[in-house]
Amino acid sequence: MSDSRVIIFDTTLRDGEQAPGFSMNTVEKLEMARQLARLQVDVIEAGFPISSDEDFEATREVAKQVGTLEGAPAICGLSRVGLADIDRCWEAVRYARRPRIHTFVATSDLHLKYKLRKSRAEVLTAAVQAVRHARGYCADVEFSPEDASRSDFDYMCDVLSAVIDAGAQTVNIPDTVGYAVPQEWGERIARIRERVQGIDRVVLSVHCHNDLGQAVANSLTALLHGARQIECTVNGIGERAGNASLEEIVMALRTRRDFFGLETNVRTEEIFRASRLLSHITGVHVQPNKAVVGENAFAHEAGIHQDGVLKEKLTYEIMRPEDIGRPSNKLVLGKHSGRHALAARLKDLGFDLAGAELDRAFKKFKELADRKKEVYDEDLAAMVADEATQIPETYTLDYLHSISGTGLIPSATVRLVKDGQTFQDSGVGDGPVDAALAAIDAITGLKGRLLDYALRAATGGKDAIGEVSVKVEFDGTVVSGKGSSTDVIEASARAYLNALNRLAHPTGQKVKEIGP
Ligand code: KIV
C-alpha cells in the first residue's frame, strides 16, 4: 500500500452502536454493513462478540453475508485480552474473506489500579499472550492500549514493542476519554514512531473520542505524524460525545489534498446515504449544522452568500453536494410512474430491490403517490429504508381512526391483525397519539411507557412524509421503533407497533453487560 494511503477503519457497528440510544439488531447491522461496503471503507468493526449473544450473531452474520462479497472490507471483531474472548471473537469473524481480531487492554495506571487491579507486568504479559493466541487464528491482528493518552509513555511503548514482536500487524492508539489536544497528540504519535521497536513493520492507527470536540482534529494531526489508519464512525456516533466522524475525516483529506497529500479508498458519493441510513435505523438525526452531512451543510442563507453562489459556486462552496451523493430533492416519480421506473430510481438511490421486495415497495409507492402530490428522492429513501430494516410483524396495523380537536377528548379506534385474526379496541388520551397508543395497549394487553418520541419531516412541504422514532419500555425492556406516513398519527402508531414487534422478535432486544 502506498505511503499516502489512509486506511479507514469504521467502528459504527461497534463503538458507535454501544452508545446508549444507538443499539441495532442483526438485520439493521447487516443493512448498515452493506452500505459501509458500498462506501468502500477498508475495515468494518462489526461488534464485540463476547459482550452478548446478539452481538456475536450480528458480527458473525456481517462476516458471512458482507465479508464474503467480492472486494469486501475486512471484518473485525473486538475482544479483551482474555483467551476465551479471543476464541469467541474468532468464531464470529472467521467466515469473512479477510477476518481481523482486535484485542485491547488498558495501559494507564488509573485503569490498572482501579479497573483491572493488575500490575504493569501482568498487563504486558496478558497483551502478549492475547496477540499470540489471536495470531494462531489469523494474520490480521490489531492491538490497542486502552486509555493511551493518559498512559505512562515508556510503559505503553514497552507494551507496543512486545505486541509487535508477538505478531500484531496494526497497533492502534486510543484517546479513550477524549483528553488529547492536537499538538500534544501529534507529538505523542511522532514519539511512538521513534521509540517503539518494529513500528515500521506495522500499521499505526489512532482512535479518538470527541469529549473536548477534538476527535477529528486529533485524528488528522496523527496522520501528519505518520499514522495511517483512522478509526471513526458515520455521523461521529459513539460513547459519550462520540468518535471521530468518518465523513469529516474523509472529506477533509479529499478537499485539502493539497495540504495533507493523502488519500482514502472511500467512495464519497455514498456518504450521504450512509449518514441517512444510520439516522433512519437508530432514529437519531444529525444536528442541522453538522459538517458535511447536516441539513444546512450546503444551505446558503445570507443574501450576500446566495448572490455569490449564484454567480460562481466556488465563492462559498468548498465541496459540492454531489461529492457526498446528496440528492437534489428533485421530483422523481408521480402517480402514473410504473414499477420499472421505480426500480430504476431506487437503484440510483442505492436500493437494489427485486421480486417480492420490489412488489411491496411498489404498493407502498402507489399509496404514497395517491396521498402526496410530489414524491421526492428522500420520500422514496424513507419508504424503502423502513422496508429494508423490517422485522417480522407480529402485529399489523389494519385500521386507525382518530378524533381530536379543541375542546374535545381525543379518542382513537385501532384494528390490528395478528396470526390472521383481527382485534379492535379504542382508547382516549391527552392527544390523538396518546389515544392511538392507548387503543393499541388495550388490544395487546401490554402497557408500554413512551420514553422518547421524535417526529421529523422527510422533505419540505405540508404534504411531507412524517418519520416517527420512539423508544418504549415494556415491563423493564426498552425497545425502539420507527414508522412513517404522511399522517403523523398513523406514523406514530406504526412506530409504536414496530417497537412491539421488535419486543416479540428475539433479535430486536439487547442486553449488554461487560466488565473490564
Ligand atoms: O475508546 C477505546 O479505547 C476503544 C478501544 C476498545 C479501542 O474503543
Ligand code: ZN
Ligand atoms: Zn472507543
